[in-house]
């Protein structure tokens with residue numbers, strides 16, 4: 001049934017609903033209230049601070065309206081209740097005056113000031129309520145009043161039977177859930193708050209069930225994807241690992257084992273390698289790249305920026321120095337000639353491992369037998385990249401690496417369709433980074449430490465949140481900071497400046513100067529955030545630290561502490577923020593991400609972009625985590641049972657699923 005067929009709904013209203021993406025009765029009925037106003041007649045007394053009174057009163061004098069200015073009028077009249085006669089004032093309700101008659105019993109909602117004997121109403125019901133009334137409050141839809149919305153939803157509720165209950169019967173029984181139609185009725189029009197809660201439980205479970213179904217269904221498809229069964233000499237892999245100057249941590253070893261198993265199995269690898277900064281993911285990836293080469297196939301390694309690609313290229317090449325594996329580097333900014341030369345080698349199979357940015361998939365590169373792709377920093381493949389891979393005629397094993405520790409809830413949702421390997425412990429011998437919150441006025445202290453470190457031949461990162469001059473004088477931009485530091489150190493210390501507006505070649509030069517120690521201090525915007533590796537750096541100074549999320553600060557901090565010296569991180573801020581203390585207390589990215597989650601809720605999490613599918617109508621991942629876990633288990637059983645195959649509604653979900661990421 002169409003919205004237009006609902007009683008009392010006009011064309012204009014329909015337009016407003018369309019504008020809010022409400023097209024069907026079902027859309028309308030799943031436009032849930034976000035809170036409720038409970039009206040319960042109370043006694044008349046002076047309102048304490050913020051308590052809003054609801055009282056029934058009898059009109060004794062219909063009073064008059066004063067028009068103060070355009071769009072602003074006050075209506076004042078007199079009423080009596082609880083033996084008192086008082087003045088009622090209400091703004092912008094001139095239109096109710098014609099309905100007022102002496103002796104009419106109305107309900108007033110607002111605050112009473114006994115001294116002035118004035119009741120300032122923010123709402124008024126011409127028909128007095130006699131018992132407790134629960135009014136659903138909806139997020140505003142442009143052009144529609146809450147009461148209109150309430151009215152049309154009530155109308156729509158008459159058609160609630162046509163709305164499908166996605167919860168399979170067995171789970172409705174298992175958890176004693178309300179049926180969908182009753183839940184809809186009670187969420188919009190609750191008898192009492194206890195029943196509303198039951199309705200809410202049902203609808204939350206349903207929403208999470210559908211959500212998990214999509215994820216797990218995708219995963220089940222990926223699990224069925226056929227990969228190449230690779231023949232790898234485990235002896236050689238072992239020999240390679242023994243040649244390293246360090247021994248692997250347990251987590252690294254396990255991650256490598258997971259990856260090797262994937263490479264050798266007939267199932268295509270679809271794995272996430274999650275590990276905090278500095279946990280040693282590179283060696284895990286390198287070992288797998290090596291193994292893939294041993295099996296006789298080519299690999300690609302993709303990083304989000306050219307700087308990172310270059311760094312990975314250098315470290316992977318160094319790690320594989322003792323082997324006869326040919327590693328190449330290819331990025332968009334290289335000359336056409338250079339690219340062509342490499343392209344030929346790739347096509348001939350002379351390149352074993354190609355390292356570059358994501359651009360390498362879009363370049364005119366044809367691999368001889370690409371069978372393994374590693375992507376750094378969780379960049380998933382978009383539609384085009386998938387297609388271009390298919391065109392290249394292969395279904396390679398995929399390893400995604402991420403240093404963004406995310407709370408368990410999010411891991412389950414964002415990465416729910418992948419297998420995961422987790423590196424929790426850091427390589428030993430590593431000292432914890434000492435973190436200190438420093439007030440801006442105590443900056444001298446920090447400058448002194450910086451000087452000391454540089455005298456010890458160590459290096460320093462300085463991060464500023466903005467690049468351009470802003471009117472906010474408290475914001476330090478990189479150029480201003482450079483002047484400050486030059487002044488403080490009498491121009492004696494070479495300082496590099498890095499920001500997003502520099503050209504690629506300039507950026508590389510600045511980075512390289514810092515890497516080889518030509519500059520001692522690198523002042524930058526957050527472009528250093530992901531993956532930059534300068535082992536000699538021991539101090540990280542972050543200005544306006546209160547502007548950053550905890551996870552970002554933790555990532556930035558991870559740029560130091562990459563050698564056996566003691567490293568420090570200074571968080572410079574004007575006002576001390578409670579949440580920053582988490583960083584003083586802990587170096588554990590997963591703990592920090594949980595805390596960040598607590599402080600910031602599920603809004604924007606470390607720039608992890610929520611896809612459209614991640615916005616919920618009624619569920620809240622943080623609050624409803626335990627329901628999410630149950631829903632996941634139930635979904636796994638439901639998929640195993642294959643019952644969804646006979647369910648038209650679930651087939652519709654499957655048909656609409658986006659297989660591209």
Ligand code: ADP
Nearest residue numbers: 246247248249276277278279280281282283427
């Ligand atoms: P990330 O996980 O941030 O990518 P890296 O792979 O860059 O971390 O490793 C950080 C540093 O730790 C590198 O210099 C690497 O050589 C070193 N490293 C990795 N694994 C170990 C280990 N098991 N023991 C000692 N040092 C290690």
Ligand code: MG
Nearest residue numbers: 281282403531
């Ligand atoms: Mg890394």
